[in-house]
Amino acid sequence: xxxxxxxxxxxxxxxxxxxxxxxxxxxxxxxxxxxxxxxxxxxxxxxxxxxxxxxxxxxxxxxxxxxxxxxxxxxxxxxxxxxxxxxxxxxxxxxxxxxxxxxxxxxxxxxxxxxxxxxxxxxxxxxxxxxxxxxxxxxxxxxxxxxxxxxxxxxxxxxxxxxxxxxxxxxxxxxxxxxxxxxxxxxxxxxxxxxxxxxxxxxxxxxxxxxxxxxxxxxxxxxxxxxxxxxxxxxxxxxxxxxxxxxxxxxxxxxxxxxxxxxxxxxxxxxxxxxxxxxxxxxxxxxxxxxxxxxxxxxxxxxxxxxxxxxxxxxxxxxxxxxxxxxxxxxxxxxxxxxxxxxxxxxxxxxxxxxxxxxxxxxxxxxxxxxxxxxxxxxxxxxxxxxxxxxxxxxxxxxxxxxxxxxxxxxxxxxxxxxxxxxxxxxxxxxxxxxxxxxxxxxxxxxxxxxxxxxxxxxxxxxxxxxxxxxxxxxxxxxxxxxxxxxx
Numbered sequence: 001x002x003x004x005x006x007x008x009x010x011x012x013x014x015x016x017x018x019x020x021x022x023x024x025x026x027x028x029x030x031x032x033x034x035x036x037x038x039x040x041x042x043x044x045x046x047x048x049x050x051x052x053x054x055x056x057x058x059x060x061x062x063x064x065x066x067x068x069x070x071x072x073x074x075x076x077x078x079x080x081x082x083x084x085x086x087x088x089x090x091x092x093x094x095x096x097x098x099x100x101x102x103x104x105x106x107x108x109x110x111x112x113x114x115x116x117x118x119x120x121x122x123x124x125x126x127x128x129x130x131x132x133x134x135x136x137x138x139x140x141x142x143x144x145x146x147x148x149x150x151x152x153x154x155x156x157x158x159x160x161x162x163x164x165x166x167x168x169x170x171x172x173x174x175x176x177x178x179x180x181x182x183x184x185x186x187x188x189x190x191x192x193x194x195x196x197x198x199x200x201x202x203x204x205x206x207x208x209x210x211x212x213x214x215x216x217x218x219x220x221x222x223x224x225x226x227x228x229x230x231x232x233x234x235x236x237x238x239x240x241x242x243x244x245x246x247x248x249x250x251x252x253x254x255x256x257x258x259x260x261x262x263x264x265x266x267x268x269x270x271x272x273x274x275x276x277x278x279x280x281x282x283x284x285x286x287x288x289x290x291x292x293x294x295x296x297x298x299x300x301x302x303x304x305x306x307x308x309x310x311x312x313x314x315x316x317x318x319x320x321x322x323x324x325x326x327x328x329x330x331x332x333x334x335x336x337x338x339x340x341x342x343x344x345x346x347x348x349x350x351x352x353x354x355x356x357x358x359x360x361x362x363x364x365x366x367x368x369x370x371x372x373x374x375x376x377x378x379x380x381x382x383x384x385x386x387x388x389x390x391x392x393x394x395x396x397x398x399x400x401x402x403x404x405x406x407x408x409x410x411x412x413x414x415x416x417x418x419x420x421x422x423x424x425x426x427x428x429x430x431x432x433x434x435x436x437x438x439x440x441x442x443x444x445x446x447x448x449x450x451x452x453x454x455x456x457x458x459x460x461x462x463x464x465x466x467x468x469x470x471x472x473x474x475x476x477x478x479x480x481x482x483x484x485x486x487x488x
Contacts (some may be wrong), residue, residue, distance in 0.1 A: 002210075002245065004209060004210060005209070005210045005212070006238055007205075007206045008167040008204065009163050010201060010203055011204070012159075012177065012180050012199065015028075015199070016157040017061070018057045019057070021044055021156055022052075022054075022058055022132075023052030024041050024044050026039055026041050028157075036148075036152060040155075044090075046091030054288065055157060059288070062102050062130075063295065063298045065161070065187060066103030066106065067299050068305055069108055070126075071103035076287060077288050077290070079096070079131075079288070080095075081095065081278075082098070083279075084276075086135070087136075088154070095282055096131075097132065098279040100287075101128045102130050103129040106129065107126060108179055109123050109124075110124055110175045112171075112172070122172065123166075124163055124172075125166055126162065126164070127164050129160070129161050130162075133155045133157070134154065134157070134158040159190075165204060165218075170238075177201055177230055182330075185330070186305060186306060187303070194225050201225075201230050202220055202222050203233065205220075205221060205237045207242060217250070217251040218251075219252075219253065219254045219256050219265075220254075220256065221237060221257070221258055222255060222256065236258075236264055237256065255267070306328045309328040310325055313327060318347065323351040327351060327355070336354075337351070339376040340376035343380045346383065350383070358404075373403070373404060373405070373406070374400070379400075389470060389472075391419060391468075392468075392470065398467075399419060420468070425473060428469050428474060431461050431464050432474070432481050435457060436457070439457075442456065457478055457482075461478065
């Protein structure tokens with residue numbers, strides 16, 4: 001049986017977060033929230049004689065993405081008519097870009113293993129980034145009883161990012177898709193909310209004999225709106241193609257859909273080539289000229305991107321690769337972390353408390369970092385109380401839980417609830433003596449060589465102090481009292 005290598009390219013379609021649609025003044029927010037077919041106008045409904053106007057803000061957002069993906073912005077690009085009939089296209093054509101797109105020849109590095117970011121990376125090349133208008137939304141009724149269409153989405157600015165067929169496994173494809181989504185969210189041009197369909201994937205999938213450089217016949221899987229759908233559809237399609245090839249049959253170039261219910265791909269229509277769309281320059285729109293000054297202006301506005309941010313955290317903050325990866329994953333989290341460090345928080349301690357404690361509270365209450373009541377300065381104050389040995393780590397977790405739900409400061413919580421750490425040696429010594437007096441059997445066992453009981457004694461002392469005893473002093477004074485008993 002021939003061993004095959006997957007060859008996968010990905011098209012990412014992302015709606016842009018502009019105020020208005022791509023070629024008219026309809027509000028984009030209404031395209032999601034308004035009743036069906038009410039967030040429309042004669043332009044986005046394709047009425048005869050209506051003239052489109054290019055949305056400058058959409059162009060700038062697309063340029064931000066292209067620059068973040070290391071693409072070359074083309075100074076001269078043209079919108080074209082992509083002609084095909086489908087019910088969600090009211091004009092029977094889509095205004096898109098073809099021969100002269102906005103940007104070309106980019107790349108992005110992905111982790112081979114997303115769970116181990118210190119592992120080697122792979123560079124995925126990007127063929128083009130271009131703009132077009134989104135289509136309406138079709139809802140197919142059950143049992144073939146027709147379809148409903150909502151044109152609210154028609155005309156929303158849609159960015160298309162087309163990779164080269166550089167991915168050779170499903171994990172690579174998933175990591176690439178996640179990386180693109182992350183960058184779009186960092187740039188503030190797309191929410192990344194896949195349930196609302198604002199970002200969708202189309203996978204071009206083929207197989208070739210292992211070691212070959214020739215590309216096999218591909219199929220395109222359309223409209224995958226989750227990472228699970230993306231990986232499951234590709235896995236099924238690779239298995240389907242391998243079965244055909246092993247049986248000596250040919251792969252037919254085709255456009256496929258993915259049925260979540262049946263867990264299989266299905267043929268939608270024969271795959272078109274570019275000439276089938278009869279592209280020609282959009283006669284109602286002039287060529288778009290982008291100056292070098294405009295490109296530089298957009299480039300200056302770019303934020304620090306995740307890879308650069310992670311690298312900086314490793315060198316400047318001396319945290320682990322795992323911590324750097326988690327903290328740089330989402331821009332609001334990264335900004336919260338940086339604000340906490342800027343407020344004199346120790347970078348390593350802040351990373352530890354955010355990842356291991358704060359995030360667990362956020363998950364429990366289903367809140368984002370923007371929604372929590374704890375402030376960066378509040379966490380720094382809490383950590384300073386630990387450093388000053390006013391409270392210990394266990395008490396600090398209790399304090400943070402109260403801060404999380406009430407918004408009170410750490411010092412207020414400690415004062416109001418009497419949570420300050422006991423650091424008086426005489427008081428702790430008395431607690432230890434009481435524990436030893438109350439547990440003569442355990443003391444006897446310890447003195448006879450059962451050394452592991454030492455930890456049990458520490459736990460009993462901490463319990464008797466309601467967790468407020470200074471652990472360092474507890475261990476020190478317990479050692480002294482146990483040594484005295486051994487010598488007696």
